Amino acid sequence: MTTQTGTSPQDTGHHLTLTVDGRAHEVEVDVRSTLLDTLRERLGVTTVKKGCDHGQCGSCTVLLDGRRHLTCLSLAVQHDGAELTTADGLAATEGGGEGDLHPVQQAFLDRDAYQCGYCTPGQVCSAVGALDELKQGHPSHVTDDLEAEVDLDDDHLDDELRERMSGNLCRCGAYVNILAAIKDAAGVATDGPTTTEEAAR
Amino acid sequence: MRTFTYVRPDDVASAVEAVAADAEARFVAGGSNLVDHLKLGVARPGTLVDVTRLGLDAIEPHEGGLRVGANVRNSDLAAHPVVRQRYPAVARALLAGASGQIRHQATTAGNLLQRTRCVYFQDVTTPCHKREPGSGCSAIEGYGRYNAILGASGSCVAVHPSDLAVALTAVDAVVVVQGPGGERRVPMTELHRLPGDRPQDDTVLEHGDLVTAVELPDSPVAGLSTYYKARDRASYAFALVSVAAAVDLDGDTVRDLRVVWGGVAHRPWRATTLEDRLRGQRLTEETIAAAADAELADAVTGADNAYKPAMVRGATVHALTGLARRAGAATTEGIDA
Incomplete structure (x- = not known):
């Protein structure tokens, strides 16, 4: 692992260690810095996107200590020592060889689950987190029986994934293919590849 | 954003003391509401006292019910098997709130102490008695779709935004508070107040009071x-x-x-x-x-x-x-x- 030290003029005394995509960084931040601005402006991690900057759009989602998290609503000083995974780091964490995409990333490519792509890193991280929560058996707002296992038959799974992904907006409206991609990644067969024409209907 | 001093105490007593001694100090936990208010200028604290590393993270059996640490995340409380089985209203309320990301960030106590989403409270260019006592209320004769219909006053028509607080009230939950003078227990029915002529005070808590836990009693009604x-x-x-x-x-x-x-x-x-x-x-x-x-x-x-x-x-x-x-x-x- 390499260690980077921030040396820009904004240095004002709060010394943090952040591990981002497996790489340790040492950085001095202004106390007011969000995790999002620290990642983008100080550490050069531009995978993480700033959309609304108020917790409404989900573009800044990363996995923080394994859970999906909004970096825009987080003060960096509160997260000294944290381990973050951005969409960029997902490929390395699963499978092995360099160039192997995470199954969720591959499914987004296969399903054309984006248009402009700006929300995509946040969507991918959120989907990875959501599928992990499903695997752990956590219920959602649309789960009928809180005490039973989450119903993953085809119709229910659509509703479950839509509900669980509601914190991520896509202003291009690629939701149909985002849903298909996440279902693919969840290992659930859907009705064949979605074409652009089908998605446009 | 106004700059502030950041401190992170290791124990409850130090955290309470840090806020009680400083009129401009505020507690911060998950920060999902407060960090937004810092950006908007709605909150301008001189000191933030981080209460996320005080060991208030457990959900434990307690007198036939549960004791939920103040720092337990909304997602963890909603997924807890005993909450799902014996307090389904609480699990349902948590799952109906916010997004998957924010439920991981937001804490039990922070959820109860979040501020109103009245559009004028969050807009510092408009008068608001709750944000700036004496400045006026823009909502009474303004955009009123979200306004209160019960218990409002001439100074404030805001509603409380928490889903969890509504469900905890229905299961007779009690909030455990550590203040400068010691510990006390406040029933959920008494925690939040009506606005009257002090809409700036959402709750009966005093400056320096820290919620350390919420107790869910063994309730005959909560199961259904x-x-x-x-x-x-x-x-x-x-x-x-x-x-x-x-x-x-x-x-x-x-x-x-x-x-x-x-x-x-x-x-x-x-x-x-x-x-x-x-x-x-x-x-x-x-x-x-x-x-x-x-x-x-x-x-x-x-x-x-x-x-x-x-x-x-x-x-x-x-x-x-x-x-x-x-x-x-x-x-x-x-x-x-």
């Missing part, structure tokens, strides 16, 4: 409970109105119940008049609607929020008939709850 929320979109939106309902049935009749409304007042609104009317009754659309109308006798609406009484009445019928049906009690035919 639910939370129903009406909102502008299917997910990730604050309540227009909401209902937490909890019932103990004796056959078809109500032995005891709790009904608490969200989105209608400055605090979770325990519908005691409605409850009194329904004890000993069967839960039918007619009995519930009549009891809701009695509770709403003093409701005050304007042009923008005139929908709320009918919506909260319908939501209450929906929630209570659904519980009755789940328990196998006879109810009105043909209601799709």
Whole structure:
């Protein structure tokens, strides 16, 4: 692992260690810095996107200590020592060889689950987190029986994934293919590849 | 954003002392509401005291119920098997709130202490008695769709935004508070206040008081409970109105119940008049609607929020008939709850 030290003029005394995509960084931040601005402006991690900057759009989602998290609503000083995974780091964490995409990333490519792509890193991280929560058996707002296992038959799974992904907006409206991609990644067969024409209907 | 001093104490006593000694100090936990307020200029603390590393992270059995640490995340509380089984209204309320990301970040105590989403409170260019006492209220004659219909005052018509607070009130939860003078316990029914002429005070807590836990008692009504929320979109939106309902049935009749409304007042609104009317009754659309109308006798609406009484009445019928049906009690035919 390499260690980077921030040396820009904004240095004002709060010394943090952040591990981002497996790489340790040492950085001095202004106390007011969000995790999002620290990642983008100080550490050069531009995978993480700033959309609304108020917790409404989900573009800044990363996995923080394994859970999906909004970096825009987080003060960096509160997260000294944290381990973050951005969409960029997902490929390395699963499978092995360099160039192997995470199954969720591959499914987004296969399903054309984006248009402009700006929300995509946040969507991918959120989907990875959501599928992990499903695997752990956590219920959602649309789960009928809180005490039973989450119903993953085809119709229910659509509703479950839509509900669980509601914190991520896509202003291009690629939701149909985002849903298909996440279902693919969840290992659930859907009705064949979605074409652009089908998605446009 | 105004700059501030950041401190992260290791124990509760130090955290309480740090805030109590400094009028401009504030606690911060998950920060999902407060960090936004720092950006907007709604909150301008001189010191932030981080309370996320005080060891308040456990959910433990307690006197036949549960004791939930203040720092337990909303997602962990909603997924807890005992909460799902014995306090379904609490799990449902948590799952109806915010997004998957924010539920991982937001804490139990922070959820209860979040501020109103009144659009004027969050807009520092407009007068707001809650944000700046004495400046005026922009909501009374302004955009009023979200305004309170019960218990409002001439100085504030804001509603409390928490789903969790509504459900915790319905299961008789108690908040454990550590203050400069020691520990005390505050029932959820007494935690939040009506605005009166002090809308800047959302709760009865004093400066330096720290919520350390929430206790869920062994409640006879909580097992058959639910939370129903009406909102502008299917997910990730604050309540227009909401209902937490909890019932103990004796056959078809109500032995005891709790009904608490969200989105209608400055605090979770325990519908005691409605409850009194329904004890000993069967839960039918007619009995519930009549009891809701009695509770709403003093409701005050304007042009923008005139929908709320009918919506909260319908939501209450929906929630209570659904519980009755789940328990196998006879109810009105043909209601799709």
